[in-house]
Amino acid sequence: MKNPTDMVNAFIPGAVALSPQEDRMIARRRALMGPAYRLFYERPLQFDRGEGVWLYTPSGEAYLDAYNNVTSLGHCHPHVVGAITRQAARLATNTRYLHDSVLTYAEKLLATFPPELGHLMYTCTGSDANDLAVRIAQAHTGGTGIIVTETAYHGVTQAVAAFSPSLGANINLGAHVRTVPAPDSYRSPTGNVGAEFVMAVQGAIDDLRHHGVTPSILICDSLFSSDGVLSEQPGFLQGAVDAIHRAGGLYIADEVQPGFARTGQAMWGFQRHGVLPDIVTLGKPMGNGFPVAGVVVRPEVIEKFGRTARYFNTYGGNAVAAEAAMAVLEVIETEGLQENAKAVGAYLRAGVEDLATRHPAIGDVRGAGLFLGVEIVSDRAEKTADSQKASRIVNGLRDERVLISACGAQANILKIRPPLIFTGQNADFLIDALDRVLTAAG
Amino acid sequence: MKNPTDMVNAFIPGAVALSPQEDRMIARRRALMGPAYRLFYERPLQFDRGEGVWLYTPSGEAYLDAYNNVTSLGHCHPHVVGAITRQAARLATNTRYLHDSVLTYAEKLLATFPPELGHLMYTCTGSDANDLAVRIAQAHTGGTGIIVTETAYHGVTQAVAAFSPSLGANINLGAHVRTVPAPDSYRSPTGNVGAEFVMAVQGAIDDLRHHGVTPSILICDSLFSSDGVLSEQPGFLQGAVDAIHRAGGLYIADEVQPGFARTGQAMWGFQRHGVLPDIVTLGKPMGNGFPVAGVVVRPEVIEKFGRTARYFNTYGGNAVAAEAAMAVLEVIETEGLQENAKAVGAYLRAGVEDLATRHPAIGDVRGAGLFLGVEIVSDRAEKTADSQKASRIVNGLRDERVLISACGAQANILKIRPPLIFTGQNADFLIDALDRVLTAAG
Incomplete structure (x- = not known):
């Protein structure tokens, strides 16, 4: 990346010539929304309509969305839109009144x-x-220490940005935060990522204590989405979870990315690893575009917080959010989306693996279900990360009307994360485009 | 309040006998959602449907909502529901693609x-x-120090809870936070709340510096909603704003409560005081129930943050949120709700002031537009706060099917905050009920 505030696949003003209409809209956006926002792509995209796996520009060009995990049932799924419409016209309460929907959904x-x-x-x-x-x-453990992976992203509030190193070197990590290398099977020095990860987590625990900070949590997205889609081998998390428990801390499974059936193997990412978290956090796909998220927690862990504090979130648990979320669960079930993620994910992966036999730029293909990470390297033997080529591929696919992005500390790993309704035909479309783009990217 | 975790007007399990059906639902909620949630009222309420100023229980009983400032256009306003329905079926994007709605709304x-x-x-x-x-x-000023009023509420993230003392004594305020007495015209020792407030803010600035903390912000809700609806006299904020500016800090106007025309006198609460904030924060009424909020900021203040950081909020600025928010602005304009808040607010206030001539429990009536604070006291001359009577009144009104709550450090101030579509007839309904309840409360 050019500088520490750069985002993977970010638009860089002035880098590429745009149309006067595009320039005007981007200038208008900058004037209205200020300097902190980023757009995707060398040439940003404007969308006007979405349906299933497709996004449409104002002039009607269709783009295959293989990136958005908010609308993981596809854009504007009618069952979810119907639930939102019905409940928005009926009542949007909050959790200080009784309402059945929040309870039924919770069940x-x-x-x-x-x-x-x-x-x-x-x-x-x-x-x-x-x-x-x-x-x-922190209420439960009495500690404040937080352990995360080196390129993790967990969110944007002040407290959470302090343990989201992927936001860039200019965002200070807290003095109570330690980062550990992500468990990377592709570049593992020993071949045993589980043992390496335990050692790193234990080192962070020891270092926190050495600085007088009591360890509180280890938090992981079990697919390590920002670190580079690190999926192999399932089970490697157990030792690290045991280590944080031995230190009196808790394990938080951040399921914003791997949750809601995306891995195809289970409803929740932590289940791939056979671990039992103390707290699970949920986000993006929970409402298929409607803002709703949540925390699932062991009763003994919330006991102290519930005794000393209270929690109220005006929109969290309003009836519209609960109905939207309910509709999402129903669609996952009735449309068999976990099975689809597994089957189509395997088909897509096999297709990319086949490309790897012809395109030496592909160093590794990994992932689970409909979430793939594809390492782009300039030298297979040395595994040399090639972020420039990865950027050419992401932007080349954009010109082929396929949306993906990249991730990893070197920004060289293609991040392919289509809606769970992706079909074999959609996968073929993506693979064919990727084939052409890899050929052109050299 | 019984103990520091108690909330004003909170349901206390076991305090009052409920029906078996109510007990079951509350037990189910406790089992599913855990111990940190609170319900309103001695006898909690369940609602199933809302329309305009009315909320309906599952059996169809209508309650006059004079408390909810989320749905400030009235429950399920058809113009907003229509906008949500249309846009949810068309596209819910994020701000990394271009979309016209977020720009048009911003304008x-x-x-x-x-x-x-x-x-x-x-x-x-x-x-x-x-x-x-x-x-x-904090990026702009290089400082961290925060000054808030003693019973302020600004939100529930870890960083914001640290300067929301109304959450209770068990929530630690940050070491970088100082609280100052709210500018209370009713109990002002000198009669000049502006001068008192400046002195308190300057004292907090000095104390922060004395402890090596650089002052960063003074943040106020200009109606001091949690401190007790402290509205008088408009203009008293200017000196405090000048003081924080002289100290190199910024003034943040939290408009979650007073904003969007509620005061009747202006679109924004800070305008009542003739001050110019550096940052303005928006929330609840912005989407009339749809989750959308925002930050309005002076360009020179965001410049450093924009240079060193970036900001992305998955749902913040999605097209559905922007369309819902746009519909809200349109309704405020087309239905003349600022004027209505002024006219009906004045009528409602006059009605409560008339009650005060007959009910000595009313020590003071204040507020702006459709936001009233009514001090309940046991002794007018001594201005002795009577939180028990305030609680009897709030619960008595509930039995009269009128919803309000209470606020203030002593929980003795009735907080009346109806939708902006409130009519004179609705005001009469509230005043008549309050008259009966005051009589019964003794």
């Missing part, structure tokens, strides 16, 4: 978790969820 | 502000907005 959602995870608390965004989770964990 | 909203306040940033909740505002202010 339905909690039934997808191990029985130890007994409570659901409603928030509005994944950031809110992680912020609340940390407050609960 | 329309910023036109209601003084021209110095040039940028709008989108968040999801008022808490997010205050959290972002603090990050921006």
Whole structure:
């Protein structure tokens, strides 16, 4: 990346010539919304309409969305839109009045978790969820120390940005935060990522203590989405979870990315690893575009927080959010989306692996279900990250009307994360475009 | 309040006998959502439907909502529901693609502000907005010190809860936070609340510096809603704003409560005081129930943050939120709600002032537009706060099917905050009920 505030796949003003109409709209946006916003792509995109896996520009050009995990049932899913429409016209309350929907949804959602995870608390965004989770964990453990991976992203509130190193070197991490290398099977020195990860987490625990900070949490997205989609081998998390528990801390599973059936193997990412979290945080796909998120927590972990504090979130747990979220769970079930993520995810992965036999730029293909990470390298033997080529591929796919992005500390890993309704035909469309773009990218 | 975690007007389990059906629902809620949630009222209420100023229980009993400032256009306003329905079926994007709605809304909203306040940033909740505002202010000033009033509420993220003393004594305020007495015209020792407030703020500035903390912000809700609806006399904020500016800090106007025409006198609460904030935060009424909030900021104040950080909020600034918010602005304009808040607010206030001539429990009536604070006292001469009587009145009104709450450090101030569509007839309904309840409360 050019400088520490740059975002992977960010638009850089002036880098590429745009049309006068595009320039005008971007200038208008800068004037109205200020300097802190970023757009995707060398040539930003404007969309006007979405349906299923497709996004449409104002002039009607269709783009295949293989990136958005908010609308993971596809854009504007009619069952969810119907639920929002019905409930918005009926009542949007808050949790200081009784309402059946928030309870019915909580029952339905909690039934997808191990029985130890007994409570659901409603928030509005994944950031809110992680912020609340940390407050609960710090109340329970009496400690403040937080351990995250080196390129993790967990959210944007002040407390959560302090342990989201992927936001860039200019965002100060807290003095109570330690980062550890992500468990990377592709570049593992020993081949045993689980053992390496335990050692790193234990080192962070020791270092926190050495500085007088009591360890409180280890928080991971079990697919390590920002670190580079690190999926292999399932099970490697157990040792690290045991280590934080031995230190008196809690394990928080951030399911904003891997949750809601995306991995195809389970409803929740932590289940791929066979671990039992103390707190689980939920976000983006929970409402398929409607703002709703949550925290699932073991009752004994929330006990102290509930005794000393109270929690209210105006929109968290309003009836419209609960109905939208309910509709999402229903669609995952009735449309068999976990199975689809597994089957189409495997098909897509096989297709990309086949490309790897012909395109030496592909160093590794990994992932789970409909979430793939594809390493772009300039030298397979040396595994040399090639972020410039990755950027050419992401922007080349954009010109082929396929939306993906990149991730990882070197920004060289293609991040492919289509809606769970992706079909084999959609996968073929993506693979064919990627084939052409890889050829052109050299 | 019984203990520091108690909330004003909170349901206390076991205090009053409920029906078996109510007990079951509350137990189910406790089992599913855990111990940190609170319900309103000695006997909690369940609602199933809302329309205009009315909320309906499942059995169809109508309650007059004189408390909810989220749905400030009335429950389920058809213009807003229509906008949500249309846009949810068309596209819910994020701000990393271009979309016209977020720009058009920003233009329309910023036109209601003084021209110095040039940028709008989108968040999801008022808490997010205050959290972002603090990050921006701390980046700009290089300081961390925060000054708030003693019973202020600004939100629920970890960073914002640290300067929301109304959450209770068990929530630690940050070491960088100082509280000052709210500017209370009713109990003012000198009669000059402006001068008292300046002195308190200057004292807090000096104390922060004495402890090595650089002052960063003074943040106020200009109606001091949680401190007790402290509205008098308009203008008293100027000196305190000047003081924080002289100290190199910023003034943040939290408009979650007084904003969007509620005061009747202006679109924004800070305008009542003739001050110019550096940052303005927006929340609840912005989407009339749809989760949307924001930060309005002077360009020179966001410059450093924009250079060193970036901001992305998945749902903040999605097209559905922007369309819902746009519909809200349109309704405020087309239905003349600022004028209505002024006219009906004055009528309601006159009615309560008339009650005060017959009910000695009313020590003071104040407020602006459709936001009244009514002091309940046991002794008018001594101005002795009577929180028990206030609680009897709030619960008595509930039995009369009128919803209000209480506020203030002593929980003795009735907080009356009806939708902006309130009519004279609605005001009569409230006044008549309050008359009966005051008589019964003795």
